[in-house]
Amino acid sequence: MEFSELLNIGLMQGFAGLSLFAVLLLMGLGLAIIFGQMGVINMAHGEFMTIGAYTIYLGSHLSSHYAPSLVSIYFPFAIVLAFLFAFALGWLVEWGLIRHLYKRPLDTLLATWGISLAMQQSFRTFIGPKEVSPTLPDWLLGSWAPKEGLDIPINGLFVLALTAVVTCGVLLALNRSRWGLRVRATVSNRVMANAIGIDTRKTDRLTFAIGCGIAGMAGAAFTTIGSTGPTSGQLYIVDSFLVVTFGGAASLLGTVVSAFGIAQTQSITEFFLHGSMAKVLTLSLIVLILMIRPQGLFASKVRR
């Protein structure tokens, strides 16, 4: 094998890692803002991702059956719909369940896990246990070959662009919008935020719903790299938690960096080693680093 071939394989494998990075980052972002805002660990986050993925499938199914001419353009609309579905369901879950449990953080863990199981079974019962894949529009298929022997899949590029847009949007909203200010004030001191005029309950609900909506978009991204089944979300939830803890729970920049690190380590070692060995290596690295820096990679420094 020549060096240039090796380089190409490295690049392509690195790019496969970028797709994984995109999904992990979107999942981690949602988890991080929910955990940061109200200390709720959302075990059902993976299922919100699955909802997004099924929404894309629904869009593809409907358009190919009823309006074949729309197959090429349904995808962007389905992404918006994926966000909206997951957002609405997140809103309902917060209203119906989570808000009664804020004083009992460990119970939210159990409650959201229950939701996760219930949602998985609902997918199995109402949609079917078989894995499904949406028909992707033609412009998402194929690959971009900047040179001989190097193929970069277009759907990967698309996922990456989507992730970049969503991440920048979230960061911008958190740092510039009123919602962001409310969130950051509540995270900093909930009682005081309420006593300065911020409706913290409404902020909680909106934040939870937005976090779930982002998971829905992660699901949309996910359909381009894998097929969707009732338990698809479960496969990603552990990695997403790792991303959040590793990056430092209060830091979104940390989430970005750690998602990148984890996805790349995973993907590149996967090529040279066995899949499970890659996982072992990634996890050992994380454990080692967390032993040295228990607060995560990034934690903002201020006098408290």
Place this chain on the structure above:
Amino acid sequence: MLKVTDLFVAYGQSEALHGISFDGNKNETVAIMGRNGMGKTTLFKSLMGILPVKSGSIEVAGSEVSKDESFVRVAKGIAYVPQGRMIFPTLTVEENILTGMENSQSRRIPDDIYALFPVLFDMKRRKGGNLSGGQQQQLAIARALVTEPKVLLLDEPTEGIQPSIIKDIAKALNEIRKIREITIVVSEQVLSFAMDVADRLFVIEGGRLVHETSRADTDVGRIKQYLSV
């Protein structure tokens, strides 16, 4: 402007405030004097809705607030500067002030806030947590003021602050009252500060108001006796 009647507050079974009644008029500063553990902070927290009221009423500009959540009380016209400042350490000075502007249409901090506390203008991009104690106190007052309150509550504003800044804060409070004609209620252990700002003084002891006096008639010796351990 503020009318508190027969306020009872309890932590579980143990009652901390046993029927507090007082009022604050428009354009008046009232000081609540008392040693540690006499119920000052409990009183302020219950006025703000951080602690639930067992019975009694709190009226702000004629509307009853004792059952409302804190943020509703803010909209109705109470603002709160808590003990220990409680500014948001991770937010910049500017953002800290903006959190108080939840009910205002504009997102621009009014000029008179910076005129009152010029140091906040110089530091507006700094993180709140990196300010000194006195600057944080000014920030907490600014954050409360932008809610356009009718009643401003300050819980021990001089605690842990160096004497020269205490003078500045007294000056600022008098200025605020003069410009805005609001009711200011301040809890204190430092008598000289209270004498600088208050029109009327109350003494709280064991969860009851035991003494009331106007500034002109204040028997300094007597209040000092209440405050001494």
